[in-house]
Amino acid sequence: MFVVMEIMSPSRAGRIVSRPVWRSPLRGPWLTSVLGAVLLAGLPLVAVTGLLDYIAYGPELGQALPTGVGWLHPPVFAWPTRPAWLFRLTQGLHVGLGLALVPVVLGKLWSVMPRLFGWPPVRSPWHAIERLTLVPLVGGALFEIVTGVLNIQYDYVFGFDFYTAHYYGAWVFIAGFVTHVAVKLPRMIRALHSRSLRAELRIPLARTRPEPVAPGERDSLVATEPAAATMSRRGVLALVGGGSLLVAALSVGQTVDGLRRTAVLLPRGRTGDDGPTGFPINRTAASAGITPTEVGAGWRLILSGGPAPVTLDAAALAALPRHTAELPIACVEGWSTTQAWSGVRLADLAAHAGVRLPEVALVRSVERGGPFATARLTRAQLLDPDALLATSVNGVPLSLDHGYPARVIVPALPGVHCTKWVGSIDFQGRS
Ligand SMILES: Nc1nc2c(c(=O)[nH]1)N[C@H]1C(S)=C(S)[C@@H](COP(=O)(O)O)O[C@H]1N2
Ligand SMILES: [Mo]
Numbered sequence: 500m501f502v503v504m505e506i507m508s509p510s511r512a513g514r515i516v517s518r519p520v521w522r523s524p525l526r527g528p529w530l531t532s533v534l535g536a537v538l539l540a541g542l543p544l545v546a547v548t549g550l551l552d553y554i555a556y557g558p559e560l561g562q563a564l565p566t567g568v569g570w571l572h573p574p575v576f577a578w579p580t581r582p583a584w585l586f587r588l589t590q591g592l593h594v595g596l597g598l599a600l601v602p603v604v605l606g607k608l609w610s611v612m613p614r615l616f617g618w619p620p621v622r623s624p625w626h627a628i629e630r631l632t633l634v635p636l637v638g639g640a641l642f643e644i645v646t647g648v649l650n651i652q653y654d655y656v657f658g659f660d661f662y663t664a665h666y667y668g669a670w671v672f673i674a675g676f677v678t679h680v681a682v683k684l685p686r687m688i689r690a691l692h693s694r695s696l697r698a699e700l701r702i703p704l705a706r707t708r709p710e711p712v713a714p715g716e717r718d719s720l721v722a723t724e725p726a727a728a729t730m731s732r733r734g735v736l737a738l739v740g741g742g743s744l745l746v747a748a749l750s751v752g753q754t755v756d757g758l759r760r761t762a763v764l765l766p767r768g769r770t771g772d773d774g775p776t777g778f779p780i781n782r783t784a785a786s787a788g789i790t791p792t793e794v795g796a797g798w799r800l801i802l803s804g805g806p807a808p809v810t811l812d813a814a815a816l817a818a819l820p821r822h823t824a825e826l827p828i829a830c831v832e833g834w835s836t837t838q839a840w841s842g843v844r845l846a847d848l849a850a851h852a853g854v855r856l857p858e859v860a861l862v863r864s865v866e867r868g869g870p871f872a873t874a875r876l877t878r879a880q881l882l883d884p885d886a887l888l889a890t891s892v893n894g895v896p897l898s899l900d901h902g903y904p905a906r907v908i909v910p911a912l913p914g915v916h917c918t919k920w921v922g923s924i925d926f927q928g929r930s
Contacts, residue, residue, distance in 0.1 A: 521613035524725035525732055527710030528690035529699075531720055534607040534739065535687050539680060541600050546673055548593035552831060553666060554578060555586050555913050560859065560875040564915055565662040571670060580883040583910035584837075587829040590913070591754045594833035597647060598750050598764075602742030604640055606735070614719050632678040639672025651765055651832045660870075662831075704731040753834040765833055775893035776901055778828075778836045781914060782871065784899045789920050791899075793865045798904055800888075804926035805853025813904050816890065819843045819851065824885035830914040840908045842889035845881045849926045857881055857928035862907055865922035874916035880909050881926075888921060 555578045556565050579585065608615075615637075621627045646668060650661045694710070707728040712718050730738075752762030759779075784794075800816055802809040811819075822844050829835035849857040860876040880886055886909040890897060897903040902919025909917065 519722065519724050520616075522722045522724055522726040524707065524709040524722060524728045525730065525735055526610055526613065527721045528686065528718055529694045529710050530732060530735065531607065531610040532687040532690035533696065533736065534603055534610055535683070536691060537603050538600065538607060539687075541596055541603070542676060545593055545597045545600065546669060546676075548589045548596075549665075549669055551589045552586070552593055552913070553662075555589065555911070556662075556916070557875065557877060560877065562875055562916070563870040563873050565666065566660055566870075568663060568666055571667070577877055577879060578911065580880055580886070580910040580912070583885070584827055585911040586913050587754070587827040587835040587911075590829050590831055590833070591835055594647070594651065594831075595747065595750055595754065597644075598833075599743045599747040601644055601746060602739050604644065606739040606742075608637070611720065613722075617719055629682055632675055632682065635671045635675030636679045637675075639668055639675050642668040643672055700733045700736075702731060702733065704728055704734065707731045750833070756836050759836075762834070775895045776898040778838055778901075779830070779834045780900045781830050781832070784903075784920070787864075787866045787869075787871070787920070789866060789899070794899065794904055794920055798865070798922075800905060800921065801923040802848055802852035802926070803923065804849075804857070804928065807853075809852050813890075816843060816888075816905065820847060822885070822887060824887060824908075824910075826885060826887075826908050826910055828908065828914045828917055835914075838892050839894070840887055840889040841891045841894075842887040842905065842908075844884065845876070845886045845888060845907075845909070845924070846884070848888060848924060849881065849928075852924075852926050854926040854928050857926040859927045861925040861927065862916075862918045862921055863923045863925075864918050864920045866920055871915065871918070874907070874918050876907075876909060876912070876916070878928075880912060883910055885910050888924070 550573045553565060554573060554575055556562060557578055558565055558567065558572060559575045561567075615633070621630065643665060646661060646665045650665070707730075709721055709725045710718075712721050717723075746764070748761070749764045750762060752758035752760065753765045756778075796813075798813060800811045802811070820843065821841055823839060823841040825837055825839050827835050827837045845860060846857075849860070858878050860881040862874050862876065864872045866872040876886070887907070888905050889902075889908045890905050892901060897906060902921070905921045906919040907917045907921060
């Protein structure tokens with residue numbers, strides 16, 4: 500018998516007979532391939548948008564976040580500032596699609612369970628290689644799901660750097676995924692051709708039978724002693740698809756202003772405030788250790804890089820030419836929102852500092868320490884006409900939690916680099 504992993508169970512007559520553990524009549528190469536095809540279409544998009552998010556961080560500038568990953572970095576290019584919603588799209592797709600595919604990943608794992616626990620564990624060298632690729636594939640996928648979900652749900656629970664771990668985990672997964680697809684693709688295509696999806700969707704529970712196995716052959720997914728079906732194959736697909744849709748429906752409010760309250764799975768989406776500053780907050784002033792005195796009357800903005808540092812107080816900053824822009828702020832944790840920000844153009848601040856041709860801006864928060872306290876902006880970012888040191892949003896001064904008295908906002912810049920409670924900007928370039 501092929502499925503050798505068995506449990507002992509007493510028969511009606513009281514004798515002990517052995518039964519295979521995996522008895523669902525639904526398992527088979529076709530069902531596994533349908534779920535596999537969905538993942539083959541979806542997971543590359545999750546991986547690519549994830550890598551794009553990494554590039555969007557501008558790691559080549561030596562940011563505090565993400566930390567360096569050595570030679571394993573993707574081909575880095577200068578992240579553009581247009582369209583302004585670019586990062587909102589890439590991170591929204593990465594998190595949204597990543598979450599929505601979790602039920603499919605679980606369904607796929609369920610469908611191949613007999614194989615994961617197949618016995619003997621290794622039947623041939625080829626079989627050994629095939630099985631070994633499952634370690635990075637399954638391990639990588641589960642690691643990415645767990646770290647990703649934890650990062651969305653909780654306030655930095657990791658003992659390690661999330662970005663670096665999630666990034667390395669991605670390559671482990673990608674390596675497993677690419678080999679798995681290379682090994683399985685022909686089989687998947689054959690299995691998909693073995694049944695018609697349309698016909699399958701018309702088969703009710705009463706007519707649900709195991710997938711046929713050619714005489715003399717065996718398929719480790721198809722149960723040797725199938726139990727009676729308790730669910731149709733279309734029922735399984737509906738369950739998995741419905742699960743995905745449910746997750747998607749409960750997450751979409753993270754990215755769509757106005758649906759914010761429906762994003763029940765993603766706690767950062769909620770602030771409980773309906774006012775002009777009632778959009779999501781990544782980290783409150785209190786949790787960042789910002790004291791009212793630091794950002795009160797004694798607050799100063801120091802602009803350096805020019806012939807001599809320039810110090811502005813809030814009134815002097817407010818006296819500079821002002822500009823308003825509707826710009827999204829998008830966090831890797833999955834939420835994003837578009838708001839109307841007003842403040843002083845970063846380009847004007849560079850000029851004010853006496854730097855004619857700024858190349859990089861090093862922005863520092865009054866926040867002490869931590870990877871969120873500094874960020875570097877490229878020339879294209881700091882010279883964008885909508886790149887602002889914002890002091891107000893939606894017509895009112897920034898709230899303390901949104902970075903009062905001044906915070907950076909730049910088109911298509913990841914939220915993490917939109918530094919709040921800015922204390923200084925160093926424009927590096929030629930004066
Ligand atoms: N100084 C400082 N700036 C910061 C942060 C922070 O923790 N400290 N969080 C960043 C992150 S990760 C995001 S997504 C945005 C969120 O801005 P918001 O809280 O105003 O929505 O602020 C960014 N700026
Ligand atoms: Mo963020």
